[in-house]
Amino acid sequence: MPVSTSRVTFEGASGATLAARFDRPAGKPRACALFAHCFTCSKDVFAAKRIAAELAARGIATLRFDFTGLGHSDGDFASTNFSSNVADLLSAVDWMREQGEAPAILIGHSLGGAAVLAAAADVPEAKAVATIGAPADTHHVVNNFAADLATIEQEGKAEVTLAGRKFTIEKQFLDDVASQNVEARIASMRKALMVFHSPTDETVGIDNAAAIYNAAKHPKSFITLDGADHLLTNHDDAAYVAQMIASWSERYVPKVEVRAPKFDGKFETASVAVAETGEGKFQASVRMGQHGLLADEPESVGGMDTGPAPYDLLAAALGACTTMTLRMYADFKNLELPPVAVTVEHAKVRAEDCTDCGAEWNSRGGKIDRFERTIHLAEGAEPEVHAKLIEIADKCPVHKTLTKGAAVVTKCADGAV
Secondary structure, three states: OOEEEEEEEEEOOOOOEEEEEEEEEOOOOOEEEEEEOOOOOOOOOHHHHHHHHHHHHOOEEEEEEOOOOOOOOOOOHHHOOHHHHHHHHHHHHHHHHHOOOOOOEEEEEOHHHHHHHHHHHHOOOOOEEEEEOOOOOHHHHHHHHHHHHHHHHHHOEEEEEEOOEEEEEEHHHHHHHHOOOHHHHHHHHOOEEEEEEOOOOOOOOOHHHHHHHHHOOOOEEEEEOOOOOOOOOOHHHHHHHHHHHHHHHHHHOOOOOOOOOOOOHHHHHOOEEEEEOOOOOOOEEEEEOOEEEEEOOOHHHOOOOOOOOHHHHHHHHHHHHHHHHHHHHHHHOOOOOOOEEEEEEEEEEEHHHOOOOOHHHHOOOOEEEEEEEEEEEOOOOOHHHHHHHHHHHOOOHHHHHHHHOOOOOOOOOOOOO
């Protein structure tokens, strides 16, 4: 599913303008997520971008924003602390509510993970929380500038170097993190929890993951990120976390609802019903008995690419019918046929150029529809087996319909203009 990213701003807890990016799927999202970045990082670190893109590709819109004084957000970082980060996060939730898209999923990386754990109980719309390399104790962040603690205590502030950049840390920051009790908030948040942590994380030890997990009530899960570093700088690690969050969250967000509008009673009971959804130019809801999906056109012709195009559906029908026909034949003949897969390619070609289409099609002139079907077996087979499979595949009912043609009768429903 194609993803679009837009820049947005909203007012943070201190009044500063906070910068954010909203990654959205084409069409209406089925749920929304909020991502909080790591200490002194930004919304644009690879892990944040990769996770947001993966969720959007699965129909979940994701807002990622810069805390006050970081990234592209306004404000003074020196005046911030853990409490202000939590307040900024809740401001982001408020902005999403105003858009009618309150987050169902909260995701936090490192100190951002501690922030979403602390804020989760105050976000009733959120059903699930995921943390990545998060500390169980906010005072843990002080380890990043332990050498400057004496200066901060004596002079009220100090300039420290974090990840190669200089930041001013004030004593109020130390006082604030010392007053937090994240584990108590975890116990009372009552959300589904997924904890990601690397046993080789040298910034936030794996013992923090155990403390978070033990403090939480069920349902809760843990995934170890073997070999990953704290910032998930290896793209494969970030991609893995993104895929796991996207899959795990499926249980806690609404499923894609594909339901055709009820034009009348007959429409509702039709074996196959297709109706426009109103999203984009071509998107249509397809209902086949108890099954449903979206149909669309690719972006290149003005669609949103949210579902297969009509000819893709036709090719899929041919492929599905072929695998079923081959399996029925094998069962009937008591043949040991390995698992079968079929690929189908469709194109419009000039009849005279289709040398393998047969004389009947070559003589038609102009352009014809050509479906190229390839049968794949999980195990090798002798040439004579291949020949027999091709013979049986040609007996597929959809194949016969395509090659012989079909009568299509069109009418208007009663009362239609």
